[in-house]
Amino acid sequence: MLEQLKEEVLQANKLLQSSGLVKLTWGNVSGIDRERGLVVIKASGVSYEKMGLDDLVVLDLQGNIIEGELNPSSDSATHLHLYREFTSLGGICHTHSLFATTLCQNGRELPCSGTTHADHFCGTVPLARALNESEVQGDYELNTGKVIVETFVEKGLNPMEVPAVLLHYHAPFTWGESPMESFKNSVALESCAEMAVRSLQATELPLIPAHILEKHYQRKHGKDAYYGQKK
Amino acid sequence: MLEQLKEEVLQANKLLQSSGLVKLTWGNVSGIDRERGLVVIKASGVSYEKMGLDDLVVLDLQGNIIEGELNPSSDSATHLHLYREFTSLGGICHTHSLFATTLCQNGRELPCSGTTHADHFCGTVPLARALNESEVQGDYELNTGKVIVETFVEKGLNPMEVPAVLLHYHAPFTWGESPMESFKNSVALESCAEMAVRSLQATELPLIPAHILEKHYQRKHGKDAYYGQKK
Amino acid sequence: MLEQLKEEVLQANKLLQSSGLVKLTWGNVSGIDRERGLVVIKASGVSYEKMGLDDLVVLDLQGNIIEGELNPSSDSATHLHLYREFTSLGGICHTHSLFATTLCQNGRELPCSGTTHADHFCGTVPLARALNESEVQGDYELNTGKVIVETFVEKGLNPMEVPAVLLHYHAPFTWGESPMESFKNSVALESCAEMAVRSLQATELPLIPAHILEKHYQRKHGKDAYYGQKK
Amino acid sequence: MLEQLKEEVLQANKLLQSSGLVKLTWGNVSGIDRERGLVVIKASGVSYEKMGLDDLVVLDLQGNIIEGELNPSSDSATHLHLYREFTSLGGICHTHSLFATTLCQNGRELPCSGTTHADHFCGTVPLARALNESEVQGDYELNTGKVIVETFVEKGLNPMEVPAVLLHYHAPFTWGESPMESFKNSVALESCAEMAVRSLQATELPLIPAHILEKHYQRKHGKDAYYGQKK
Secondary structure (H helix, E strand, O other): OOHHHHHHHHHHHHHHHHOOOOOOOOEEEEEEEOOOOEEEEEEOOOOOOOOOHHHEEEEEOOOOEEEOOOOEOOOHHHHHHHHHHOOOOOEEEEEOOHHHHHHHHOOOOEOOOOHHHHOOOOOOEOEEOOOOHHHHHOOHHHHHHHHHHHHHHHHOOOOOOOOEEEEOOOOEEEEEOOHHHHHHHHHHHHHHHHHHHHHHOOOOOOOOOHHHHHHHHHHHHOOOOOOOOOO | OOHHHHHHHHHHHHHHHHOOOOOOOOEEEEEEEOOOOEEEEEEOOOOOOOOOHHHEEEEEOOOOEEEOOOOEOOOHHHHHHHHHHOOOOOEEEEEOOHHHHHHHHOOOOEOOOOHHHHOOOOOOEOEEOOOOHHHHHOOHHHHHHHHHHHHHHHHOOOOOOOOEEEEOOOOEEEEEOOHHHHHHHHHHHHHHHHHHHHHOOOOOOOOOOHHHHHHHHHHHHOOOOOOOOOO | OOHHHHHHHHHHHHHHHHOOOOOOOOEEEEEEEOOOOEEEEEEOOOOOOOOOHHHEEEEEOOOOEEEOOOOEOOOHHHHHHHHHHOOOOOEEEEEOOHHHHHHHHOOOOEOOOOHHHHOOOOOOEOEEOOOOHHHHHOOHHHHHHHHHHHHHHHHOOOOOOOOEEEEOOOOEEEEEOOHHHHHHHHHHHHHHHHHHHHHOOOOOOOOOOHHHHHHHHHHHHOOOOOOOOOO | OOHHHHHHHHHHHHHHHHOOOOOOOOEEEEEEEOOOOEEEEEEOOOOOOOOOHHHEEEEEOOOOEEEOOOOEOOOHHHHHHHHHHOOOOOEEEEEOOHHHHHHHHOOOOEOOOOHHHHOOOOOOEOEEOOOOHHHHHOOHHHHHHHHHHHHHHHHOOOOOOOOEEEEOOOOEEEEEOOHHHHHHHHHHHHHHHHHHHHHOOOOOOOOOOHHHHHHHHHHHHOOOOOOOOOO
8 A cells, every 4th residue: 555655755764864864763754645645654763774664654644553563753743733734745854954953943943045945945944933831741743733834824834835844942844745855855954054054153144135036936836947857 | 791782882883983973993882781790892992994793892890801802992991980880871882073072172061952952861961070180190081980970969960861971171971771872872962062062153052941851851761751662 | 979078077967966065956067069069968957866878968059959858957058158258168067065155145255265275266266246136037047147257257357267156145156177177176166165164153264375375276277387197 | 115005005095085084186195114215105186086006106205206107296395304304204194174274274273172182182283384475486395394394393392292283374284103193193183173163163262181181192192001902
């Protein structure tokens, strides 16, 4: 069941480590089959080197285990809430990549300072507020998902135009049309965060002019996008 | 004798290099068989690439060589003192990983700024004071162990809840239930130190709220921990 | 057709990734056969691992596709304009290497602070101004090339003596006598940018004395150059 | 002739690249046979991947080529002057490693801030002054060697106790009893420089207490050294 999706989720999870985005087991990628309403996600605490198809777990959108012997990622409730609320998402990626997480720990959002950012994110990547004490003591991972959705609703952001969030005191989540796209957005977020952290040494972060932001985003993602091959 | 422990100590020592935590021969991992009271440790000055089981030395807790042709790590007296005083330890790891060592050289402890830290260390990783002149001229490595124990006693810290220390002017030690856990705590310490050093460029380090610290530590280590697989 | 040039362009593109200068597909190298007036460039959005000779596109200097099934790099119009205006160029390299791009995002040129720089660039690597709104909405990539040429003309720079430029809000371009030389200049630019960004933490960038700059550049590139092997 | 020395010089040159200390061809290691008064050094501009024994050149101490088809490193005159004046040296290593070179470009010496430094260098690694205009226009590489020797004489330093120097506006040289020791000192210098550059972000560099410096240096290098294996 879901063989192709599982293969892509497996490959994206392995790329987390080989790309340097995660150490130990600090990250996970999931993907969804929208027709069947089933999510494939990494099992909890499994190392990336040894991971095989058997280390993936299939969940329905309510979190019931449909297939798999292992516990799903402890962050599963966050993934599921995002799939329920952001219905265009095909894949979600969570890492503790060090520069993006540094921004999280310092409570900073990531404004757009250049075209590397504009190629992936149509404006500022928002910071989601810290969970309060009762939210943490309740269903922590579900409430993490709720705070992400709250952030996008309050700021009027389209999650497919800004496919990333920084969680205060925690780490980033990114997403996309597919598991592999969610991974690529994690690479882009970490690169932009790295440039931001280095720039912060001297000054406030500079802001890209709006017309360059718009152009770079649209040439990759707009209706007349001309980057890449015809699909 | 102690074949399984030796294999794990060997593997953890080799990971020191492949993970980038050490250069040249600047680190060592040991493990203990508590039933027999025997410690397996890397020989001194041996390169990680060429290291085999014959490059490990077996010591009793008083430092007598029980097995092995080579000199044990010059830091052995520190390891042995920690095993004697912190009786829950199963493995100890010492590195000069560059970000943690930068904190050591600057005389800074590492407060908890995010969940990456809280997943491994239940609060601030302490700084152990510099040894004074007579402590250095005496049994230097033994006195290093004594200053670590003094730090934990004075601060009322449980070494299994905060399995790491930063030595002023020197470098970190980490530990855990096993040699491999002590290595993983070195990876976590270095990642958190990297984020701290980068954050220090602008401001004092931010502090994670206590309820998030508690939650992250407990979901991995508490009595109802739900991270990872059932044991 | 152009087999040797294609092989060198392919190899230089693959080096972009293995050297760490680019992530995902954020860069491209091209080369020109000046006799035939034909340019070989990477196809758009193709991954470096899987890239083969079939993933290269041959263009004439007006941008007509002479050979190849895929869309050429979306930056092709920039490359072609540089080949038309800077007639000594044999290869061009574009990356989003993170330290050089950090300078771009902060709107800084790169002065010469040491001999690593002087070995490759005979003085300051200039910053090209941001494109204005109509330039961005028009033929964006062609206008990018025009702003680079404008920068060199206004500053009276010889593009073979300073084979690099930093584009404000965007990223660097480098070039050279061949595709491989353009790649090497990207490595040198990124290294010098890395040292500059790290130095900027404390102070303004220091400036190398003119006589050392001159000596280092000339011993590699002057008429009595004595670095390397006789050609 | 000199087969064993050539093998070690070759291996140390290859380690320059695999250890990340150099990019492109920005470094060289040499070694000397003191009985015969002959120096083995890397040829100029040769890439490390392809380097074989034929890419090494044998020179006498006056710089005459005794064996080898290629031009020796353009820095040979510096190496030879150091071998003539510092008669305990068995190997010399020159790199443009980025953190040490950042200190050079900023005109900073490297004080001892911790035991990683004290394990290799018995105190501050000095900064050699920039060459003046006539020194640069004269025999530049020979004069570079003379300024290094001048630095050690003026400061009363023993080159075997402080086996490294930082050249203002240029890059480091390290040395040791053998080519491989000179390489290891380059690794140590770069690591200490990395910690120094990161520390400089906030404050002046802290200084290690003298008794710790002395202890660490002596336990590896003193007459009763006990680090490593018996020789």
